[in-house]
Amino acid sequence: MxxxxxxxxxxxxxxxxxxxxxxxxxxxxxxxxxxxxxxxxxxxxxxxxxxxxxxxxxxxxxxxxxxxxxxxxxxxxxRSHLGAQMISFILAGFPQLIRREWRVVSIASLVFFGSLIVMGLLTWRFPDLIYSLLDPSQVSNMEHMYDPDARRIGRFNERDAGDDWMMFGFYIMNNIGIGFQTFASGLLFGLGSLFFLLFNGLMIGAVAGHLTRIGYNETFWSFVIGHGAFELTAIAFAGAAGLKLGWALLAPGRLRRSEALRQAARHAIQLVAGVILFLVIAAFIEAFWSSMTYTTPTVKYLVGAGLWTLVIAYFVFAGRHRHAPD
Missing domain, CATH: 1.10.287 (Helix Hairpins)
Known part of the structure; x- marks a missing residue:
């Protein structure tokens, strides 16, 4: 040139x-x-x-x-300002962004949580429905993971306490992989994000319905209620970020598609930054708290309810003192 x-x-x-x-x-x-x-x-x-x-x-x-x-x-x-900006984003910017993007967040949440609840109820009512998504060996493995007699609950429930840090890293990689897949597939005009939101919702719902039906409800629900507050909302928000990219490609308005995508990506990437934070928190809780059996399910339910309340209050109230537009 x-x-x-x-x-x-x-x-x-x-x-x-x-x-x-x-x-x-x-x-x-x-x-x-x-x-x-x-x-x-x-x-x-x-x-x-x-x-x-x-x-x-x-x-x-x-x-x-x-x-x-x-x-x-x-x-x-x-460069020290970067730390201040990160703190500001966590305390106010992320919840403000979720409220501003309420449309795509609502659509993604409806697809994900709606399919999860519907599939959970159907699987609980019709036992054989689980095999339309999982083969018998996968179902058997899932039952083993949440066996009430297991020393630990969840993936690799035979591990020792010293392996918790290893599992923390595994959960981070696994969770972020799911989140990135749900987000990046939004470039397929939003269809990829819708697919992964629906797929993950159906899978989680089917497992929840099946384990509840066979009587493993106490071990399963006491395990997922804690980290689920962060992990499930993060998956929905990752889908919302992907839908924002897809909508920019489908309806760029008067802008060129490349420019519309660039503008949408700026906010979508900020959403993904919050998603990653939530997935790391979820991985920590799953590795060091959810899998433990030294406490009672009642305590886990109380802690889980507290975490869900905290997450909901965070997105509803955090950052409002700055009078950012909702």
């Missing part, structure tokens, strides 16, 4: 970065106006590398080098 075309293509990006940089240097930058500073700094470094590789004029290279050096100083000077 010729230098003048390169400059024309990226001049606006460099000007935006310069404006942010000057605001930071004067100490008058607002957090909201500099959210993209880190990404813009990386892009500037990429442009500098391209200019050097292609042998563009020394004037352009010097200009980009100066911006990169100033950006480097500000990036590491203000």
């Amino acid at each position: 010729k230098q003048h075309l390169f400059e024309q293509r990226h001049a606006d990006d460099w000007q935006r970065f310069t404006t942010q940089l000057e605001a930071l240097e004067r100490g008058k930058a607002e957090a909201a106006s500099c959210e993209s500073f880190a990404a813009d700094y990386r892009h500037l470094c990429q442009h500098l590398a391209l200019a050097e590789e292609r042998g563009y004029s020394s004037h352009l290279i010097d200009q980009l080098q100066q911006l990169a050096m100033r950006g480097h100083q500000q990036f590491y000077r203000h």
